[in-house]
Amino acid sequence: MSGTDRAADWWATGITDIAPGSIRLRGYAIQDLIGSVSFSELVWLMVRGELPTSAEAELLELTLVAAVDHGPQAPSIAAARMAASCGLDLNNAMATGVNLLGDVHGGAGQQCLEVLHQLRATTDDGVAPEQAARDLVADHKARKAFVPGFGHRFHPRDPRRDPLIGAVRQAAEAGTVSGEYLRLALALEEVLAEGTKPVPMNVDGATATIHAELGFAPELARGLFVLSRSVGLLAHSWEQRNEPTRIKGPLPKSVIPTYTGPPPRDLP
Template sequence: METTGTDGTAEVARWWATAITHMAPGVIELRGRPVQDLIGCVGLTEMVWLMLRGHLPEPPQAKLLEAALVAGVDHGPHAPSIAAARMAATCGVGLNNAIATGVNLLGDSHGGAGQQCVELLHDVRAAQAGGADLDTAVATVIAAWRERSPYLPGFGHRFHPVDPRRDPLLGLVDGAVADGVVEGHFVTAARAVEAALVRPGRRPVPMNIDGATAVIYAELGFAAPLARGLFVLSRSIGILAHAWEETQTGRRNKGPIPPTVLPEYRPTSAG
């Protein structure tokens, strides 16, 4: 392997080559932009876009992304990530550890539905590109996804008959489509999936927060795995707030149930 000089420093430099950050004595550039030109001029949502995409968004794009990030900030202590972070905060660890505890629970079943819904919507679009009409594409994709799981990511909610975050987000998407900010293919696909889930005599299965934000991320051109990463960024704010609140109570070693309640003991027969 080619190196410069005899100490191999060029090889090491190439090992961590990046297009994201240029750092040298007195220099910090992010995606080619001096940090001093960004401070006070660029909002956090715009920075997220810049770091992930390599360029700054147009203001309407930033507005749509920010709406999705705001919507996913918190859902209360019954969410495993929040509860775990609050418990961790009482165990003598720092806030960074408490946040990491909560974030590490954001897996496929809790926190991953946005990514999965983006994948589902791309499957619908791929089926359309293959010649299927929208209804046929939706039916085919739903059937394929239900072979893996009875749950369709991005639709239905165990607490809310209609997720209160759904309509504001979809309204913003509709406005962005009307203004030519996004094309609208993915919101059309998502609404077609929602309509296909309507069954006579059965409870509706409307789009939830994961579905609505998946629409936004897909319309804005973010890759499916980034939908989970963006949700993690958003939910980290709520996790931090809950962890900090818990530290203010002075409680130590908080468990998942009050100490006055003992878990049921279920003995099993030997052998």
């Protein structure tokens, strides 16, 4: 192998084929894709390697729309707005928000998808979905851990849950998806509704159900959430850039954070 060949293989990829005057994504010429496929179809093609059916693309698009934004009370949005108020360019402000999306804020979709895979493995061993869900909830309670994808700190019932679950239910009835993960997610929700305070599914649980039905890996679920939330980050960063307030911190200037250290004292 020549030195040139070794250099060409350094970033070998099966995604994009570039040559002078030619751009191909997964083998398809970009000029053929433009105007022929939707953005959600292109996302699927890029991460999965093949084009989805129109029904699969519609389901994926629902998840991308649902997770776009949750206002400045979401830490990622607030951070992006603070960054924009400090004069950072849009890409820097957006990156500030994206970098806040981790396991605690932004990771529940991936975590819920992992839970659904765990339940699927249990039911494949012969355990009924309801019992598998009951055992999983009992385990989380024993560890004092939240079941990811259920409950919301702001919404008594997440308004995004019903349209997403309704769509995946219709897709299961039409044969677009198997409905296996939908049954598991609903079994979990039923068990969590048995307590004194029901814990309904939230947007992360609903999107995880769709991602599971569509065959996306858990890590891709988080990446898709970041992709969706980036739209909100862009909108809020742009809005903040066009407001006169500079160096906008997490609290109004008139509000001083509560001090909890030692009282005033003199140096010895």
